[in-house]
Amino acid sequence: MATSLQSLTLYVIRHGQTEDNVIHRSTGHNDSALTAQGLQQAAANGRLLKEVAGPLDGFSFFASSLHRACVTMEIVRTQLGLPPTQYSRDRRLMECDFGRWTGRKEDEVAAHEPDAIAAREADKWNYQIPGGESQKQLHARVGDFLGELTDNAVLVCHAGSVRMIRSHYLGLGPDDTVYYTPDNSGILRLSGGCETHFGD
Numbered sequence: 001m002a003t004s005l006q007s008l009t010l011y012v013i014r015h016g017q018t019e020d021n022v023i024h025r026s027t028g029h030n031d032s033a034l035t036a037q038g039l040q041q042a043a044a045n046g047r048l049l050k051e052v053a054g055p056l057d058g059f060s061f062f063a064s065s066l067h068r069a070c071v072t073m074e075i076v077r078t079q080l081g082l083p084p085t086q087y088s089r090d091r092r093l094m095e096c097d098f099g100r101w102t103g104r105k106e107d108e109v110a111a112h113e114p115d116a117i118a119a120r121e122a123d124k125w126n127y128q129i130p131g132g133e134s135q136k137q138l139h140a141r142v143g144d145f146l147g148e149l150t151d152n153a154v155l156v157c158h159a160g161s162v163r164m165i166r167s168h169y170l171g172l173g174p175d176d177t178v179y180y181t182p183d184n185s186g187i188l189r190l191s192g193g194c195e196t197h198f199g200d
Helices: 019-023 036-053 067-079 106-112 114-122 135-146 159-170 174-178
Strands: 010-014 060-064 088-090 153-157 187-191 194-198
Touching: 010 036, 010 159, 036 067, 036 187, 060 067, 067 153, 106 114, 135 159, 135 174, 153 159, 159 174, 159 187, 159 194
Parallel strands: 010 153, 060 088, 060 153
Antiparallel strands: 010 187, 187 194
């Protein structure tokens, strides 16, 4: 029998600031190193999680398989006094695949592909980036992961996947899903069918 998602408590954390975040470059399935600030954010989130969650006995720990999320998770676990590498990595928690926009700055894409940007703005949910994913497809991918989750969990991932975890947990429609973007610092708790934000 499947576990009801709303019966679980999830602490959801976005990876710390990366070099690409600073210059507004779309990283997607590529990777980008955490900045000094990003490393500090990850450590601060670990301390904050210890403060707001208390003992995490019985919680599972999952991170996106991308390096920036794994580094963040290992820093968080270190702050919790836990072995840094004893967590699971799952590709379904990876960021949205930005296809041919990967590695490009947002203003560059807007300047060279105004029609594509207009099409995305007209239908943020269904628009599929050439060679990449739509928000709808990302939602389904993350939902596949959540459908297998049976324990309370700490999840470290990306803006797009955090957005979709929140959407599934709260039962949101497309319009209430796509405009939510988490910061690189702070923690989202999903528990008892409700959301609570801690930190920045």
